Amino acid sequence: xxxxxxxxxxxxxxxxxxxxxxxxxxxxxxxxxxxxxxxxxxxxxxxxxxxxxxxxxxxxxxxxxxxxxxxxxxxxxxxxxxxxxxxxxxxxxxxxxxxxxxxxxxxxxxxxxxxxxxxxxxxxxxxxxxxxxxxxxxxxxxxxxxxxxxxxxxxxxxxxxxxxxxxxxxxxxxxxxxxxxxxxxxxxxxxxxxxxxxxxxxxxxxxxxxxxxxxxxxxxxxxxxxxxxxxxxxxxxxxxxxxxxxxxxxxxxxxxxxxxxxxxxxxxxxxxxxxxxxxxxxxxxxxxxxxxxxxxxxxxxxxxxxxxxxxxxxxxxxxxxxxxxxxxxxxxxxxxxxxxxxxxxxxxxxxxxxxxxxxxxxxxxxxxxxxxxxxxxxxxxxxxxxxxxxxxxxxxxxxxxxxxxxxxxxxxxxxxxxxxxxxxxxxxxxxxxxxxxxxxxxxxxxxxxxxxxxxxxxxxxxxxxxxxxxxxxxxxxxxxxxxxxxxxxxxxxxxxxxxxxxxxxxxxxxxxxxxxxxxxxxxxxxxxxxxxxxxxxxxxxxxxxxxxxxxxxxxxxxxxxxxxxxxxxxxxxxxxxxxxxxxxxxxxxxxxxxxxxxxxxxxxxxxxxxxxxxxxxxxxxxxxxxxxxxxxxxxxxxxxxxxxxxxxxxxxxxxxxxxxxxxxxxxxxxxxxxxxxxxxxxxxxxxxxxxxxxxxxxxxxxxxxxxxxxxxxxxxxxxxxxxxxxxxxxxxxxxxxxxxxxxxxxxxxxxxxxxxxxxxxxxxxxxxxxxxxxxxxxxxxxxxxxxxxxxxxxxxxxxxxxxxxxxxxxxxxxxxxxxxxxxxxxxxxxxxxxxxxxxxxxxxxxxxxxxxxxxxxxxxxxxxxxxxxxxxxxxxxxxxxxxxxxxxxxxxxxxxxxxxxxxxxxxxxxxxxxxxxxxxxxxxxxxxxxxxxxxxxxxxxxxxxxxxxxxxxxxxxxxxxxxxxxxxxxxxxxx
Numbered sequence: 020x021x022x023x024x025x026x027x028x029x030x031x032x033x034x035x036x037x038x039x040x041x042x043x044x045x046x047x048x049x050x051x052x053x054x055x056x057x058x059x060x061x062x063x064x065x066x067x068x069x070x071x072x073x074x075x076x077x078x079x080x081x082x083x084x085x086x087x088x089x090x091x092x093x094x095x096x097x098x099x100x101x102x103x104x105x106x107x108x109x110x111x112x113x114x115x116x117x118x119x120x121x122x123x124x125x126x127x128x129x130x131x132x133x134x135x136x137x138x139x140x141x142x143x144x145x146x147x148x149x150x151x152x153x154x155x156x157x158x159x160x161x162x163x164x165x166x167x168x169x170x171x172x173x174x175x176x177x178x179x180x181x182x183x184x185x186x187x188x189x190x191x192x193x194x195x196x197x198x199x200x201x202x203x204x205x206x207x208x209x210x211x212x213x214x215x216x217x218x219x220x221x222x223x224x225x226x227x228x229x230x231x232x233x234x235x236x237x238x239x240x241x242x243x244x245x246x247x248x249x250x251x252x253x254x255x256x257x258x259x260x261x262x263x264x265x266x267x268x269x270x271x272x273x274x275x276x277x278x279x280x281x282x283x284x285x286x287x288x289x290x291x292x293x294x295x296x297x298x299x300x301x302x303x304x305x306x307x308x309x310x311x312x313x314x315x316x317x318x319x320x321x322x323x324x325x326x327x328x329x330x331x332x333x334x335x336x337x338x339x340x341x342x343x344x345x346x347x348x349x350x351x352x353x354x355x356x357x358x359x360x361x362x363x364x365x366x367x368x369x370x371x372x373x374x375x376x377x378x379x380x381x382x383x384x385x386x387x388x389x390x391x392x393x394x395x396x397x398x399x400x401x402x403x404x405x406x407x408x409x410x411x412x413x414x415x416x417x418x419x420x421x422x423x424x425x426x427x428x429x430x431x432x433x434x435x436x437x438x439x440x441x442x443x444x445x446x447x448x449x450x451x452x453x454x455x456x457x458x459x460x461x462x463x464x465x466x467x468x469x470x471x472x473x474x475x476x477x478x479x480x481x482x483x484x485x486x487x488x489x490x491x492x493x494x495x496x497x498x499x500x501x502x503x504x505x506x507x508x509x510x511x512x513x514x515x516x517x518x519x520x521x522x523x524x525x526x527x528x529x530x531x532x533x534x535x536x537x538x539x540x541x542x543x544x545x546x547x548x549x550x551x552x553x554x555x556x557x558x559x560x561x562x563x564x565x566x567x568x569x570x571x572x573x574x575x576x577x578x579x580x581x582x583x584x585x586x587x588x589x590x591x592x593x594x595x596x597x598x599x600x601x602x603x604x605x606x607x608x609x610x611x612x613x614x615x616x617x618x619x620x621x622x623x624x625x626x627x628x629x630x631x632x633x634x635x636x637x638x639x640x641x642x643x644x645x646x647x648x649x650x651x652x653x654x655x656x657x658x659x660x661x662x663x664x665x666x667x668x669x670x671x672x673x674x675x676x677x678x679x680x681x682x683x684x685x686x687x688x689x690x691x692x693x694x695x696x697x698x699x700x701x702x703x704x705x706x707x708x709x710x711x712x713x714x715x716x717x718x719x720x721x722x723x724x725x726x727x728x729x730x731x732x733x734x735x736x737x738x739x740x741x742x743x744x745x746x747x748x749x750x751x752x753x754x755x756x757x758x759x760x761x762x763x764x765x766x767x768x769x770x771x772x773x774x775x776x777x778x779x780x781x782x783x784x785x786x787x788x789x790x791x792x793x794x795x796x797x798x799x800x801x802x803x804x805x806x807x808x809x810x811x812x813x814x815x816x817x818x819x820x821x822x823x824x825x826x827x828x829x830x831x832x833x834x835x836x837x838x839x840x841x842x843x844x845x846x847x848x849x850x851x852x853x854x855x856x857x858x859x860x861x862x863x864x865x866x867x868x869x870x871x872x873x874x875x876x877x878x879x880x881x882x883x884x885x886x887x888x889x890x891x892x893x894x895x896x897x898x899x900x901x902x903x904x905x906x907x908x909x910x911x912x913x914x915x916x917x918x919x920x921x922x923x924x925x926x927x928x929x930x931x932x933x934x935x936x937x938x939x940x941x942x943x944x945x946x947x948x949x950x951x952x953x954x955x956x957x958x959x960x961x962x963x964x965x966x967x968x969x970x971x972x973x974x975x976x977x978x979x980x981x982x983x984x985x986x987x988x989x990x991x992x993x994x
Contacts, residue, residue, distance in 0.1 A: 034179040037065045041183065045190040049197050054190040055087030058162070062183055063089055066176055068164040069144070072099045073187070074110065075160035083107060086160065098128075098141040099163050107139065108132055109149065114158040119150040119180065124169040146170035150180045152188040159188055241377060245275040248345065248370045253277060255362050258351050260327070262288055264344040269294050271344060284323040296320050302332040303341060308364055310355040314348070328353035331360075333367035337378050345370060388533050411552040411559070413512065414447050417520070420545040421449035424522060427537060431524035434461065435510070437517065438477065441467050446518070453525065457498035469494040473519055476507040480516060482539060483507040484530040488523070504528040508542045512549045520545075556696055563700050571708040579716035585614040588684065588709045593618070596698045598686040599666075601627060605681050608632055623662045631659060633683065642673040642683060647703050651693040667692040670699075672706030674713060684709060762791045812852045812938060819846035819860075819892065822853070823881060826861045833868055837877060844882035847890050849959045855935045862928040863894045863955050870898035870953070889941065889961055895954040900947040909945050932957065 044057040055073050063071045070090025074083045084101050091097060104111055109132050113120055122128040125145045129136065136143055144165035152159040162184050172180075245263040252261050263275040270291030280288075292299060297319055301309045309332045316325040324330070327348035335343035345367055349355075414435075421433035432450035436443040442464030452458045467474065471492040476483040488505045490496055504524040509516055520542065528534075571591055578584055589600040593616055601619065603610040609630030633639055636659045641648025650656060653669045663669070666687030674682045684706055688694070694702075765787045769776065776784070823843060849856075864879070871877035874897060884891040901909070910933040933943045936957045947953030 034065055034175060037061050038182055042186055045186055048190055049194060051086060051191060051194045054187060054194050058183060058187045059087055059089045062164060066164060069167045070165045072163045073160060074099060076158050096141040098135055098139045098143050100139050100141060109135060110161050113149055113151045113161055117151060121172045122147040123171050148172060148180055150184040152184050154188050154192045242275055244373045248366055249277050252347060252366055256349060260348045262346045266342045271299055287323050298332050302334050306334055306341060308333045310360055312354045324348060326350055329355055331363055335371050335374055337375055385532060411556045413549050413552055416548050416552060417447045418449060420541055424541050425449055429524050429526045429528060431522060434521045436473060436519045436521060438467060443467060443470055443473055453501060454498050457495060460495060472507060476509045476519055480509055486529045501525055506530060506538055508538060511546055513553055563697055571705055579719045581716055582614055584709060584712045588705050589616055592686055592705055595701050598688050600686045603683045606630055620665055626660055626662060638669060638671050642671050645673055645675055647672045647706055649694045649699060665689055668694050670694060670702055674710055758791050758795055814850055815853060816848055817851050817853045817856055818848050822857055822860055826864050830864060830868060840876060840878040842880040846883050849890060850962050851939050851959060859932050859935050862932050867894055867896040871896050889958045891956055891958050893954055893956040897952040900949050900951045900953045902949055903947060910943055
């Protein structure tokens, strides 16, 4: 519109009329579309625009949409397009600045937004008016008017557009609120309708559930329950077919079905439908009801079900497993409604609960039956146990158990097999096998490798039941045609598997859980009885063996004669076990009998006297284990001596000396082919007792021989010692006279010649005097040694530290100006002869002073070491020492390791020390190295340890020396 001078008032009045009409029209508008149409047409016409458009912002304030337009009917694209708000910069600016924009001449819009046409791929008009709209301070959109010619927008037009935008905003807000309210009303209406529908479905399902529950009541019969479910479902689904299926292998077979099914379909489903059938497969995988719309019989693999439009499968889960299935086919519809689904779920759930109740009731009945059977078996075996309370024979116990079991089973036989070598041997049988050929095979023993049925329970250690005996499994096909059901139960005794208890029935029977419980209970009770019997037998055997051991020990007493001992053992074995016995002793490679039973066979005894190589006999391997060996069925072992075949069972007890088999006690029974536990126990006890007695006799003989040898040697040594000491004493006295003569005549010669002696003669006479003095010293030492050996011991408590102090004082003159360091540790109180012990200490300390004479500073240490049984007293010096290779010579008489020119001495002092300490029950020792000093030590027994070590011959208490023993005894004691 082009404004003329002076026409503003008239123009505004016209626009006001337009606004009035628009406002009145908007009051009746209720939708967004109506509002846009009411606003755009008058606006375009009132301002002379060629086109107008309203763009609205969505709820996210991110997108623009075209709510309505006018005048854009041609195909020319415009810059006003729907899309991202941020892509339309002009509109984004208007809404952000919240003010209208007017472009009055050509190119004005392009000048302000040069990229707008490129970004929108549209063409701009000549002039434009863009007015924003805001609702509750939120941008609502814009009203746009386009002009094909330049257009000036006076204030009245701008005011018109502003009011128009406001009215449009209010109307749009009202329309949006109305639309929201109507949407909420519609949504709530739909919710109420859905709730009503669900309530109706639940009411229908509940009614079906109640109807089924009322119909079945407490019924537990499966076919009745399924029939009631079919009746309820057909009442709710007219024209529907229902089937109940159970799993059998890989097929699902119909057990119950509705009567309306076509015969061809009944034939198919009763024969079985594969598990791979799509409907069944999906039910098994999901374990949930599966509803199939638009049933495709060909796809499902059941061509005979073409007449159904929809189908469903309901899994019946019992004890967590799906082994049953309910299916339904609808003829008059191809789609399952939610109400129909709910109804089927309700009936299916009801049937499932009923089946679970039925299964629980069946389990309870079965458990009750098992419990009753278990109780009956326990009562029967309790009665059996009472009957057998006084027996310990395991085979008798097994026979009575067989009798109890067979009394509860049908016609058949019970056998107890024991594996011996490569064959199963029947040890106990109850009942006839009704087949001579089979009985002969059992009596001969069944091969382990061929009896598959016995091998399974034996290797697995578990019961093995066959409802139908595998007649080809044990290699007895022709002899077992009459055997039907078989049960094999491994039997243990004290934890070790001993055999297999077998029950063979001639009638058909399926081993029920009740049967298995009964048999396993009998086996458990039998094993307890066998364990008790074994313990009782073992106790009896131990008691018998102990009695035999005691009786034999009482019989032999302290006897040491081997023949007498063996004779007692043979007699006792004959009395207690009724066997014949013989005792064999090694003679080179042969064993010959030396003692035998008086009742021995006269034809066999000469052969036994001749001897035989035991290592070639059948019992040799057992005897090498150094324990009793028992051979049952002796005659079947390949006899080394054919005449020994008079015995059915043989046993032997070996006797080893230093690892070599030296003798054997053997027994033989002519009455029994096997050894019972009692006889074994007695033989072991008597054999062991004889072994102990033989060892005692052998040791007694050895002790006697050693004692005799020792006495003879003692007498010989005592005599030699007495002669030696007498000789030394006599020589010592006899030598003094010639020595005295030598000294006297030398002295007389010196006085006679006096000044006529030249220097050489004086030196010669000096040498004679020195030799005489040396000879006197040696004679005195020999007398001291003799007196030491002959002098009686006078025992008393001796303080060694006081003794050492006394000896040090006596040695002070020998010390002179020497530098001596004494290191003396604590010394004990000992029991001994004080005078002799002082000689010992004086000898050791004087030697220490002597052999440290060349040291500028001598060090002498004295200490004691506390041992478990004795005291060790040590004297160490830092003197010249000695060569350790010759330490054994130090304590010998006249033995010296140093030259007389270096260190004077007689060689008797240390020998005297050794003899004194030996008489006190101690020992002496020496350690040293050349130029490194020496250590001498001696031991003295502690009090309480003296009785077995001291030389009490010639010993007497202190103060009683006048009551000493004779010199003859003293000589003996010196050893």
